Structure formats: structure tokens, C-alpha cells
Amino acid sequence: MCNSAAEVAQFIPAGDPQRLREQRLQIKNLLDSLDSLLDRPRGLDRRRYDELELESRRLRATFLASVGAVATPMPLYALWVELWENLSGQRAHCRDYEFPTIAGGGDGIYPWHHSEWMPTAPLQFDEIPAWRGADAVHLLMPPTVTDALPRNLDVASLKIGHNLVYALRRRGSSLTAWTDVPERVYTYPDVEALRADLAAMKQLRRAALRSPETLLWEVM
Structure with a gap:
């Protein structure tokens, strides 16, 4: 039996990395088993199906708590989009609504309908459940998380379902931005409004170059 999201959130700050990894892999295996049942609901009555979905x-929520996830700060996402467009030469697809935000995360509260999350604890890609459809999450990984990933990571080989990964990574004294699905990079009116504020973006870039860790907490 896995700990609840609230229980996991409590031991994250002083959590043992190996114990956290074991918990995440256990969650992933349990979700794989549940998904195989939910994908083939024949023989399940409505009550049992609802219980499995719950x-x-x-x-x-427990997995998100295990990576110390917080709702992704819009300014940090704006910086990621700025870096990604400059480095890739591609343009993000613009949505007609503002960047999704919600009060939650970090305290064991993870609304299932919210998808934009930022891990604050190191993790490996083989620990991420392969969520699909409405359960998929978009993970903005700050340098404090990506520092723990292999340097020669083969992004194309990742098997993480419909989840999206947006990562900020150190390269010397600067930052780079990458994603596992470049054709699914989106921007939003409020993100573009911030990017149009040249003074604000200059301050964000300077803070990122000076100390990504400081920037992380400044924008939350």
C-alpha cells in the first residue's frame, strides 16, 4: 500500500532518495495494472470502474507529491519558451486562453484536472508513469531537477505516455531548454505579454544565469 499524497509530501524535504525511487516505481507498477483494467472495462460494473478510476x-497525486511537485510558475514557463524558441528556431503554438494556474501542490493537494506541474525533487524518467489522455501531466523540470539526469539522455527513446516534459538544463554558465515533443510546445496570451516586457525578461534571464535555484523560488 502506497502512502497518501499528504504523507509523502511530509517526508520529501528529508526523504531518502532510494526510498522515494522505490515508492515511485511502486506507484508506476500499480498504475500500469490499473490502466490495463480501465482500458478494457468489459466485465466491470460502473461502481467498480469508478473505484479503480478514483x-x-x-x-x-501520490506520485506528484513524491517529486515535490508544485503548480508550474508562469514566469518560469515564459523563460523556458523564450529559451526554447531562441535555441530551436521554432515557434510555440499559441493558445487562446491564459497559462493554466492553480493553488496546489507541495502540500499533498493535487487536483486531478490540473496538468501543469513542476517537480522540485530529483527523479529519473523511468519513474514517470505513462499517463494518457486527461490524466497526462506537463512537467517543467528546473535545473535543480535536471542536474540529476544523465547528460547523454536520449529524449526520443522516452516512454512516458502522453506526458510532456519541458526541461531547463545548465550548460556552463547558461541555460538550455529542451522538450520530448517539440511539435506540442504551446504558449499563452499572458506568457506572450510577459515576453513582450523586455525589462522583465531581461531580469529573468539575468537571475537564471546568476542562480537558477534563486530564480526558482523568486517566481513561485
């Missing part, structure tokens, strides 16, 4: 969402 358990899947509980495990989703």
Missing part, C-alpha cells in the same frame, strides 16, 4: 487519481 484509485488511479489517488496514485497520481
